[in-house]
Amino acid sequence: MKRMEFARFPALALALSIGAVASPTEAQEVWRIGEVAPLTGPAATVGTRLNKVAKMWAEDANAKGGIAGRKIELMTCNDENRPEKAVACARDMIEKGAVIIFGNALTASLRAIQPLVKDGPILLIPSPNVVPGADTYAFQVSPSDHHITEAIAAYLKANKIDKIGMVAATDASGEVGVASARKVFDTEKIELRLARIDLRATDATTQLARVAGSDIKVVYSSYTGGGAITVVKSFVNLGLKQPLVVSYGNISDAFVQLVKAVKPPRLLGTGVVGIVPEAMSDAGDRQRAQAFLEAYSKKYSERPDMINLLGKAAVDVAEAILKTPNPKDYAAVKKYLESTPIPSVHTQRFSPTSHVGLDASSFMILELKGDSWVKADPVQ
Amino acid sequence: MNLFAQSIISGLMTGAVYTLLGIGLVLVYRTARILNLAHGETFAITGVAAALFVSAGMPLAAALGLALLVSLAFAAGLHRAILRPRAEWPPGTLILITLGAAFVVRGLLILAAGTDPVSFPAIFEGAPVRIAGGAFPPQGIALVVLGFGASAGVGVFLAATRAGKRLLAAAENPYAASLLGVDVERARLTAYAIGGLLGGLAAVLLVPLIAVDFQSGLAMTLRGFIAAAISGMSPVGVLFSGLGLGLFEAMVGAYLGALYQDPVMFCVLILVALWQSRNIRFGGSRRA
Numbered sequence: 001m002k003r004m005e006f007a008r009f010p011a012l013a014l015a016l017s018i019g020a021v022a023s024p025t026e027a028q029e030v031w032r033i034g035e036v037a038p039l040t041g042p043a044a045t046v047g048t049r050l051n052k053v054a055k056m057w058a059e060d061a062n063a064k065g066g067i068a069g070r071k072i073e074l075m076t077c078n079d080e081n082r083p084e085k086a087v088a089c090a091r092d093m094i095e096k097g098a099v100i101i102f103g104n105a106l107t108a109s110l111r112a113i114q115p116l117v118k119d120g121p122i123l124l125i126p127s128p129n130v131v132p133g134a135d136t137y138a139f140q141v142s143p144s145d146h147h148i149t150e151a152i153a154a155y156l157k158a159n160k161i162d163k164i165g166m167v168a169a170t171d172a173s174g175e176v177g178v179a180s181a182r183k184v185f186d187t188e189k190i191e192l193r194l195a196r197i198d199l200r201a202t203d204a205t206t207q208l209a210r211v212a213g214s215d216i217k218v219v220y221s222s223y224t225g226g227g228a229i230t231v232v233k234s235f236v237n238l239g240l241k242q243p244l245v246v247s248y249g250n251i252s253d254a255f256v257q258l259v260k261a262v263k264p265p266r267l268l269g270t271g272v273v274g275i276v277p278e279a280m281s282d283a284g285d286r287q288r289a290q291a292f293l294e295a296y297s298k299k300y301s302e303r304p305d306m307i308n309l310l311g312k313a314a315v316d317v318a319e320a321i322l323k324t325p326n327p328k329d330y331a332a333v334k335k336y337l338e339s340t341p342i343p344s345v346h347t348q349r350f351s352p353t354s355h356v357g358l359d360a361s362s363f364m365i366l367e368l369k370g371d372s373w374v375k376a377d378p379v380q
Numbered sequence: 381m382n383l384f385a386q387s388i389i390s391g392l393m394t395g396a397v398y399t400l401l402g403i404g405l406v407l408v409y410r411t412a413r414i415l416n417l418a419h420g421e422t423f424a425i426t427g428v429a430a431a432l433f434v435s436a437g438m439p440l441a442a443a444l445g446l447a448l449l450v451s452l453a454f455a456a457g458l459h460r461a462i463l464r465p466r467a468e469w470p471p472g473t474l475i476l477i478t479l480g481a482a483f484v485v486r487g488l489l490i491l492a493a494g495t496d497p498v499s500f501p502a503i504f505e506g507a508p509v510r511i512a513g514g515a516f517p518p519q520g521i522a523l524v525v526l527g528f529g530a531s532a533g534v535g536v537f538l539a540a541t542r543a544g545k546r547l548l549a550a551a552e553n554p555y556a557a558s559l560l561g562v563d564v565e566r567a568r569l570t571a572y573a574i575g576g577l578l579g580g581l582a583a584v585l586l587v588p589l590i591a592v593d594f595q596s597g598l599a600m601t602l603r604g605f606i607a608a609a610i611s612g613m614s615p616v617g618v619l620f621s622g623l624g625l626g627l628f629e630a631m632v633g634a635y636l637g638a639l640y641q642d643p644v645m646f647c648v649l650i651l652v653a654l655w656q657s658r659n660i661r662f663g664g665s666r667r668a
């Protein structure tokens with residue numbers, strides 16, 4: 001009888017059933033933030049680093065009562081570095097009402113999820129390899145790979161070097177690196193000697209033999225992850241003496257631990273200046289970078305690295321978005337980001353014509369001395 | 381630096397890896413008729429375990445020995461606890477079980493060592509030996525000598541010793557072999573154990589030249605499988621297929637570029653598979 005009465009009042013029944021699932025206040029009092037990150041699989045070393053920063057941010061913000069009165073609910077989805085899985089992750093987050101998605105994934109996954117956010121939410125990208133268009137809701141919080149290559153070219157020019165040997169992987173990230181290198185080095189009239197290396201390779205001596213002749217003063221490996229170690233060890237096994245520059249993705253404690261016993265005579269790397277705060281000219285950026293380095297070290301008992309710093313830039317931009325009057329008004333948020341510098345470990349400056357927040361000036365060539373990365377000395 | 385000489389050296393080192401991993405797969409296949417997709421995990425387990433033991437302060441030799449024992453225990457345990465009780469299941473299902481075991485190992489390695497690559501010091505250190513303009517690191521020489529040596533030893537063991545022939549007989553016809561007094565289960569367990577040791581040996585010799593992480597296993601299984609498949613699952617043939625693959629990969633990488641490596645190598649694999657299956661295609665007899 002009661003069921004029949006309910007049936008006579010379908011609107012009431014619907015309202016009650018919705019109320020039973022989630023109260024409106026409960027649903028409104030959290031900011032749902034999506035995070036697509038490879039926590040397992042070949043890119044896990046990147047995903048887990050970015051995830052640590054996102055979790056740290058959410059926990060700290062929630063401990064302080066949330067942002068603009070709402071707590072943060074971080075929805076992390078492991079894409080395993082598989083683009084199809086990244087798409088499923090992003091689709092699910094959008095359906096659940098994510099206001100921001102951290103694209104803490106690699107090139108192929110980021111390219112796959114970009115079309116899903118053409119009407120929002122805001123997608124924040126720490127990877128230098130995917131440059132979002134200025135007509136999209138995607139924002140890149142790192143310098144682009146082009147900028148990184150420009151920083152290398154500037155270092156070479158400053159040292160009057162007009163040739164470079166380069167080893168790049170045969171994956172999507174390697175393709176981006178090769179395209180940037182061809183464009184930038186050609187413009188700067190630096191001769192590029194290039195060799196590609198397969199991701200399964202257990203030896204890189206033939207690649208290095210091709211690109212590291214006696215006339216080459218600097219060798220650059222754009223490889224990140226386990227394969228980067230293979231390049232470094234092969235470099236040492238060949239007895240090469242010139243400085244070896246490794247990719248920004250290797251500026252980490254884990255990498256230092258791996259190479260410290262087999263370090264080339266000079267090991268250089270590319271990285272944001274924030275990794276060496278004392279080298280930063282902007283006092284605000286320097287103070288924020290130092291504060292983050294200390295907070296991260298305290299929380300995780302490890303030194304933050306380059307990827308952690310890019311993750312910090314992403315969460316700072318996210319926090320700025322959540323403090324706007326209506327973070328779900330994506331068009332308004334886009335205008336806000338395009339017109340307002342966002343303070344972070346490096347102040348992010350997006351514009352109506354560029355959704356890349358940093359440029360080559362935020363990047364520098366580092367050198368491993370002892371266990372620490374410092375500003376690189378000149379090539380002798 | 382001489383590119384050709386370096387390519388030969390690189391090819392020999394890569395070939396030794398192909399061979400060491402291939403021979404373990406062949407050994408298990410020829411005795412248990414199972415393609416063990418968890419074979420490469422013996423490489424990952426040994427590499428990660430040795431790196432953890434060394435970082436915990438254990439002397440290198442003890443760390444390597446203990447890591448090899450862990451690898452052996454895994455391989456033997458996979459057979460004894462998981463595959464043997466299901467021996468009557470279809471081979472396809474058992475192969476899937478080995479794939480599942482590989483993923484379980486991946487998860488356990490992440491828990492044990494995290495997602496970052498790890499490594500341990502070389503057993504044979506020192507300046508590289510210069511040969512015809514190429515550089516051969518001492519650990520690389522050990523990889524080539526011990527890698528091909530151990531693989532050849534297993535090939536000779538299978539082909540020329542009574543115990544080896546028992547292993548092969550256990551696979552060819554288990555019922556006839558058991559009637560003739562061959563302990564089939566013991567033969568299979570021995571095969572898995574030797575396979576585990578060979579995968580572990582590959583890690584002991586190669587990891588100091590590279591690094592290892594939780595996901596290295598399946599990549600190594602693939603390497604071994606390519607060498608084993610091209611050899612027609614022959615314990616002697618895998619020596620030559622591994623060596624050939626290593627040299628081929630190095631030469632293609634040096635003179636054509638790494639982008640050509642996979643297309644060329646897998647075309648060769650397909651051609652060899654077609655050649656090997658010509659009897660099947662022509663109804664069991666070769667076309668005149």
